[in-house]
Amino acid sequence: MARLLVFLGTTAVLLGACAGLNWWVDPFGEFWKPAAVDDARASSPPCLVSHEVIGGEYLPFKLDVFRSRPTYKFVTGSSRVLKIGSWPGEQSFANLGMPVISPEVVLEELRSLPRTVPETMYLGVEAFWFNPNFTGFDVTPGFEHRVRYVLSRSAFEESVRILRRAPYVFLHRWQKERVGSSCVIGRARPALAWKLDGSRVWSFEPDPKTYHPAIDPFTTDLRKLRTGIYAGWTELSKKRLHVLEQILALARSRGWRVIGFTPPDGARYLRFFASNPVIGPRWREFGKLMPKLFRRYGYGWLDFRDAASIPCRHSDFVDGGYHTDAACSMRMRGRLDAAAGRGLTLVALGDSIPAARPRECRCRNGFVSIYARTLSRATHQPVSTLNLAVPGSNSSELLAAVRHDPRVRNADAILLMIGHNDTPWVSPGGSVGLLTRNLDAILGTLHAPLVRVANFYDDQHGKPRVAAEYARAICAVARRHQVPCADVYDAFNANLLAPDHVHPSEAGHRLIARLLVRLGFAPY
């Protein structure tokens, strides 16, 4: 029995010593150390916290960031949002993003946030999240994982390496160090550090002589490209889409305002993603689906995939096309703030009827202005109007105009009234078929949460039967796109025409606005 006890005792003592050392040194940051973050906060000015101290304990760190500040606005997403930080002096912003995050972890993170204060959330959505083969980082390692860690030889060897480099770790697990002009709570010169708002700092930023992220070598091999996160991506994962919907539903149930966005990629990657036979279809589907999904929950979407839309340049990527630097990231922040803080943007599209030039309608307010006021009252938000309607425009011209207009892409609400100039008595060669096709394409490009269509009235310059056919066709196309349509044709009469007998009078505009208002303001 004595020998059995010696055998088991020797093993137990040695494993205990290994576990104790690994726990104390924690070489790969598997244990949450709130005291280190407290030390950083207590310093004046506040220090950065080294990644060595935080390690993989992102979730408790980010929740601590959120709770320790009066957070009213936060961003979450993958490592590509980590450079989005606070404005100078801003205390109410937190970066809750994490490297290799997945929608499941975002949901878990959001569920952990206190539900008292209404928040504004900027949600960075990655296309690769919807690759079923992508697996995110496990932010809640279980007991067995921790036991394996403290009893691991590789952790022990790393602990010994750290102790050789920084013997003070025997007594103090971290200390205040200087990297360039910054103080950092850590135990060696860190490659990465965290600000107390949760945003990330590369060590080359405070000290250019230190670590700079390597340029990510571009490859067309999907198994190697960005560690294989796009490999085998043959469909948009329904499970992950469901989780994203759960995130948006959670935000809505808590009364949060949400702006979704996707971080930018370098031009070379963008071209590759768009043209690759495996990724391309998914890439395009993602681009179409996200605005619709966010719109369904009443939220806005900013598509930053093309860095030029922010605008950022190739040199703004620190690693050749994946992670953006601080300047570009803060420009993204500016765009997000503008989208969140400006109230709603109402865009009007169409011809001279929505354009409502006073000399044509002899009116002070067109139906777009009247509708904008009502929308503002109904949603309790300021509404800025962009009336992009062009007198004389027909559906073909409108289609060409809206396709690449970022103002249309980022609109919160859109009113569309087109077709009068497609009639044969205005444009010889115009037809219902052409209008239907163009309108179909136009509505396919509009992704604003609120889109309303109105058909046009009979100004009695052409055949009444043809005008009726146009009016019915317009609403039929709108119905196909599940867009509400105001039937102006039925409600309008000749008394509501302006003296030019072409455009609506002020009363006519009021009627059109009333018909549009009756369609409601969902999803707002």
Added chain:
Amino acid sequence: MLFNSFVFLFVFLPLVVVAYFALPSHRARLALIVVASYAFYAYAKWWFALLMAASTLVGFVGGQLVERAPTVGRRKLALGVTAALLLALLGAFKYAAFVGGNLTSFVGVITAHGFPGFHAFLNGIVLPIGISFYTFEGISYTADVYRRKLPAERDPLRYLFFISFFPHLIAGPIVRYGILQPQLLRKHRFDVDRVRAGLLLFALGLAKKTLVADGLATWVNRYLDDPSSLHAFEAWAAIVGFGFQIYFDFSAYSDMALGLARIFGIELPWNFNRPYRASSPIEFWRRWHVTLSTWLRDYLYIPLGGNRKGERRRDANLLATMGLGGLWHGASLNFVVWGLYQGLLLLATHRVRRLALRVPPAVAVGVTFVAVMFGWVFFRLHSAGAIGDAVSAMVFARGLGQFPGHLVVLIVAACAYTALVPEEWTWDVKSFGFARVATVGAVLAVAIASIYTSHPFIYFRF
């Protein structure tokens, strides 16, 4: 559950050992082991346990039917049906994807139509670990009853224990019921020396796995994961390294199984006896995975006629036995090729023996070593392209390349160990004094600390 996992080492094993000796009744202990073994097996996937239960039921009922059959013809029929049912289970889970995949590919080539849905279905079949081992155990039991070497077991609990006993469940040794049954009839008292000996053997096995086999695996995989980049030095070092890796890996598992069984008072048959010291391929197979080679001999080679029907028939029987033995390792053509290669080595040995050459023992050992090592190419690499790459590198068709110093040092150390140190299961661990016991305890601590980066046992996939 794996032997080299924390849940096994720190939860499962201590609980089962304590509960086993705490139970007063022998039958309760057997029942405990059966329940624990099923939990051990179901830990990977719950339905694995159902599959093993089905295989156990077939074997148990089959044994009864074979024994009770009134005529030789009916006994043969009962044996045939039982073996067919057991093999059907094995075939469905292990070989359906292989056979179906090759058939559909063949049909696809002829008709120019693929069967992606069927391929996806076949690829979705999960291989239950250990199924090859307990299927062979069930067949050997029924065949032994048929040959009247042992009576059919009337006690389902003992038969359940025989099939499911967790130390040998996943990767052997392949136990015959005749060896186990007498040990199940008597109650095993708690014998501290035996328990300590079992633990020490287990610890030595775990150390061999995590410190030696896994150490070799890291380097070997680095080379063999991309055979197209190999040159002669690297290819030979990688293949010889793999030969030692698989030996240390599998013999480690066998030592651990023997040690674990010994804790419970059960002695399992040994599997390895310094195989790389063999002076001929025939001797190699008497030293390597002995419970499989003797199973193949007794239940396949001899029933096929063995060497009783002339030389040609013997040669054909040998090739068939070794080819099927290769296929047993995995549903892949490379294993069949490996088995046939081993069969050819055995045929060559018979031919050479007839010449009555006087070969110095060292030369015989060296030639056997090289021949066996070369065969591992077919075992380790699965595609014809990869095998071709490795072989062309080994025959110097791609130049010498760089000398893989790290791997060669490990190989030399492994070679010296196998040449000088007897198999651990032969060590008299019971008589170890305090110093040796403490040393093994320290080695066990290092082995446990190395589990974090450990590779799965190679033979688990068979």
